Amino acid sequence: MTKKQAIIIGAGPAGLTLALELLRRTDIQPVILEQSEYMGGISRTVRYKGNRMDIGGHRFFSKSDRVMQWWFEMLPLERPPEGQPESEVVREIAYHGRRRTVRSPDRRSADPSRDEEVMLVRKRKSRIYFRRKFFDYPIALSTDTLKKIGLGQTLRIGLSYLTSVIAPIRDEKNLEQFFINRFGWQLYQTFFRSYTEKVWGVPCREISAAWGAQRVKGLSIRRAISHMIKDLFRAKPNDLEQKGIETSLIERFLYPKYGPGQMWERVARQVVELGGQIITNQTVDRIHTTANRISAIESRHSLNHERSNFAGDYFFSTMPVKELVRALEPHAPEDIVEISEGLIYRDFITVGLLLNSIKVKDANLAGEKLIKDNWIYIQEPDVALGRLQIFNNWSPYLVADPSKVWLGLEYFCNEGDTLWSKSDRDMIELAADELEQIDIIEKSEVLDATVIRVPKTYPAYFGTYDRFDVLREYLDHFENLFLLGRNGMHKYNNQDHSMLTAMIAVDNLVEGRTDKSNIWAVNTEEDYHESK
Numbered sequence: 001m002t003k004k005q006a007i008i009i010g011a012g013p014a015g016l017t018l019a020l021e022l023l024r025r026t027d028i029q030p031v032i033l034e035q036s037e038y039m040g041g042i043s044r045t046v047r048y049k050g051n052r053m054d055i056g057g058h059r060f061f062s063k064s065d066r067v068m069q070w071w072f073e074m075l076p077l078e079r080p081p082e083g084q085p086e087s088e089v090v091r092e093i094a095y096h097g098r099r100r101t102v103r104s105p106d107r108r109s110a111d112p113s114r115d116e117e118v119m120l121v122r123k124r125k126s127r128i129y130f131r132r133k134f135f136d137y138p139i140a141l142s143t144d145t146l147k148k149i150g151l152g153q154t155l156r157i158g159l160s161y162l163t164s165v166i167a168p169i170r171d172e173k174n175l176e177q178f179f180i181n182r183f184g185w186q187l188y189q190t191f192f193r194s195y196t197e198k199v200w201g202v203p204c205r206e207i208s209a210a211w212g213a214q215r216v217k218g219l220s221i222r223r224a225i226s227h228m229i230k231d232l233f234r235a236k237p238n239d240l241e242q243k244g245i246e247t248s249l250i251e252r253f254l255y256p257k258y259g260p261g262q263m264w265e266r267v268a269r270q271v272v273e274l275g276g277q278i279i280t281n282q283t284v285d286r287i288h289t290t291a292n293r294i295s296a297i298e299s300r301h302s303l304n305h306e307r308s309n310f311a312g313d314y315f316f317s318t319m320p321v322k323e324l325v326r327a328l329e330p331h332a333p334e335d336i337v338e339i340s341e342g343l344i345y346r347d348f349i350t351v352g353l354l355l356n357s358i359k360v361k362d363a364n365l366a367g368e369k370l371i372k373d374n375w376i377y378i379q380e381p382d383v384a385l386g387r388l389q390i391f392n393n394w395s396p397y398l399v400a401d402p403s404k405v406w407l408g409l410e411y412f413c414n415e416g417d418t419l420w421s422k423s424d425r426d427m428i429e430l431a432a433d434e435l436e437q438i439d440i441i442e443k444s445e446v447l448d449a450t451v452i453r454v455p456k457t458y459p460a461y462f463g464t465y466d467r468f469d470v471l472r473e474y475l476d477h478f479e480n481l482f483l484l485g486r487n488g489m490h491k492y493n494n495q496d497h498s499m500l501t502a503m504i505a506v507d508n509l510v511e512g513r514t515d516k517s518n519i520w521a522v523n524t525e526e527d528y529h530e531s532k
């Protein structure tokens with residue numbers, strides 16, 4: 001009897017997880033078609049002259065024990081420091097105060113200085129850079145913050161916050177109104193507006209307030225003020241309560257020694273070892289449908305443009321929904337095409353800069369060459385730069401020569417706009433100039449650079465997104481088509497969510513469940529995102 005076949009579009013976290021789960025738990029044979037030559041999609045590791053870049057900085061964290069367990073099976077956890085029991089490490093990677101009980105299955109642990117396959121446990125540090133000064137991220141209403149802002153601005157922030165408390169904007173519709181109602185106009189202007197508008201490329205008043213409710217939900221000025229007052233009156237640093245607080249604020253995350261792509265290259269190897277197929281350089285551009293099924297798909301080789309045809313029993317798509325609808329044959333009804341064409345994405349450029357050293361230092365890290373941040377939000381409105389990654393601090397193994405500093409400068413843009421269309425040379429010039437302008441580097445210290453352009457990094461929750469349900473219902477009616485992952489579902493999914501959509505799709509096949517609502521339910525719980 002011939003085996004049933006699954007055609008999977010995309011070798012990102014969702015597509016690769018799906019293939020491995022099918023091989024482990026069913027008789028269905030997976031074939032992945034991937035348009036690039038890389039494994040991991042936007043979670044891949046980019047290599048440049050022995051250095052490695054992570055597009056976006058991918059922390060490995062999940063509220064799902066199933067996902068954590070899966071990761072540990074692929075890459076064993078780093079051996080804890082001398083004298084610290086393994087259980088301590090497991091506890092310290094607790095996310096949002098929730099104690100983790102998962103650990104490497106056979107209690108394997110690896111030594112990063114010797115073993116290649118290892119999941120590092122990294123300390124997280126990120127800050128906001130504004131007016132050439134560092135502020136805690138998420139912004140803390142501490143005496144340090146107030147000192148840096150200055151008395152005049154602090155008073156203005158206080159007054160504008162009081163105005164918002166006394167006379168809030170009724171019928172709050174957009175993100176600007178959402179921020180003002182919670183923080184007041186001045187605080188919104190100071191810490192929220194510039195970065196948010198850089199990310200989305202539109203004024204905050206054109207973004208729905210619902211987005212704020214999902215992403216910024218936990219922040220509250222009342223809580224911040226009560227924290228500040230407690231801080232002022234807290235007893236000496238080493239009293240018991242203080243110790244307890246510091247422990248609960250320690251944040252760590254997991255990170256493969258060679259960046260996120262190491263995980264996905266490892267999974268891809270296992271898929272092939274177990275008999276799955278991964279065909280690279282294949283761009284899926286036609287999807288043939290009958291009444292309520294997909295019958296076959298076609299792809300084009302990205303180098304020689306040869307066309308191939310793939311028939312299958314099940315089809316799983318992680319390609320952007322907009323492109324999937326464009327590929328349907330016969331065409332989707334007009335109203336569906338209209339919604340799909342109105343979906344908006346935000347694109348992304350990362351400039352890798354290799355330097356001898358950077359200029360900015362931490363006062364309390366005297367003698368240290370490098371500040372400790374993993375990434376820094378650039379809130380300065382006079383530069384286009386959105387975020388800065390310090391790859392040395394993600395994993396020292398991302399840098400070929402550890403005496404050098406390896407940075408990633410992130411620019412948010414739209415495919416085809418002036419930033420996107422700049423030559424690599426001009427983009428590198430801009431990046432180095434901007435970092436010098438905001439006093440982070442001396443341009444003369446730059447040794448080498450590279451530019452990576454990544455389309456469709458952020459599926460936007462504006463445009464026609466408010467009618468996405470109609471599109472979803474239409475696509476779900478193809479009974480053997482399953483939409484998975486981030487762009488595949490037009491959802492702000494992290495790696496773990498993307499993986500869970502794949503795992504649940506396989507659960508459904510195993511259990512004979514045909515309704516797809518549990519796949520769409522992944523990442524709908526509102527408290528998932530960072531709230532601290």
Ligand SMILES: Cc1cc2nc3c(=O)[nH]c(=O)nc-3n(C[C@H](O)[C@H](O)[C@H](O)COP(=O)(O)OP(=O)(O)OC[C@H]3O[C@@H](n4cnc5c(N)ncnc54)[C@H](O)[C@@H]3O)c2cc1C
Pocket residue numbers: 009010011012013014015033034035036038040041042043055056057058059060061282283284285318319320323457458484485486487488493494495496498
């Ligand atoms: C800036 C940034 C920071 C992030 N930080 C984190 C983080 O800290 N932690 C975290 O867990 N997640 C993070 N994420 C999210 C993470 O990158 C995604 O959730 C994950 O990569 C999505 O996996 P996926 O398989 O759904 O899609 P993708 O990674 O997009 O993979 C889709 C694959 O499909 C291929 N493809 C597309 N169209 C076609 C086609 N027509 N034919 C064939 N192949 C096609 C693509 O080439 C790609 O390989 C971040 C994302 C960004 C942009």
